[in-house]
Amino acid sequence: MQFSSQTEYSVRILLFLACQQVQGRGAVSISTLSEALGINRNYLPKILKPLKDHHMLRSEAGSQGGFSLAIDPETTTMLDIFAVTEGNIKLNPCLDSRFPCNLNREDQCPVRKIYQEFQTAFEAHFGEKTLADLVQQELARQKDQNL
Numbered sequence: 001m002q003f004s005s006q007t008e009y010s011v012r013i014l015l016f017l018a019c020q021q022v023q024g025r026g027a028v029s030i031s032t033l034s035e036a037l038g039i040n041r042n043y044l045p046k047i048l049k050p051l052k053d054h055h056m057l058r059s060e061a062g063s064q065g066g067f068s069l070a071i072d073p074e075t076t077t078m079l080d081i082f083a084v085t086e087g088n089i090k091l092n093p094c095l096d097s098r099f100p101c102n103l104n105r106e107d108q109c110p111v112r113k114i115y116q117e118f119q120t121a122f123e124a125h126f127g128e129k130t131l132a133d134l135v136q137q138e139l140a141r142q143k144d145q146n147l
Contacts, residue, residue: 007085009047011134012037014056014081017069018135019142027058027066054084073131079123081131091115091122 016037020028030048034041048067051057058070082089092115093099101109 001091003082003086006047006050007082009037009039009043010051010085011078011081012039013047013051013067014069014071014076014131015134015138017057017067018073018131019138021069021073022135022139026064027060027068029066033067050084056081056084071131073135076131078126078129078131082126089122091119095119 013033016033017028020026028036030041030044033039034044039047048057048059052059052067056069056071056076058068060066060068079089088096090096092112094101094109094112095115101112103109
């Protein structure tokens, strides 16, 4: 399993904006996001659109405009972000209720059981890691670098 670059960049953007918010800074321009995060400026609108469409970001027009966080970092989990950027994050189609087992033996399949154990652990891990957890780690990292 590998996340898309859109997911990687989305997590980094949300983390950056959350840190900006905690530090009392305002909206951030696309140019600033591009430069600070090393993301191609032309690729950013493609990444920002789903985050804005799912109300994770706010955009403000004007000379002081840009993007800011529209979610609460304390309650937004990594799993929430993955759901926006990846859509279905099931390890195997047999774990998705929309795609039942083609052998019709979901309850007896030993392979599905292993997949389900992994899926459960994955969802538990990323479902408890919040954006605020990442902000705390990032600000501590920045503080240590500045000493």
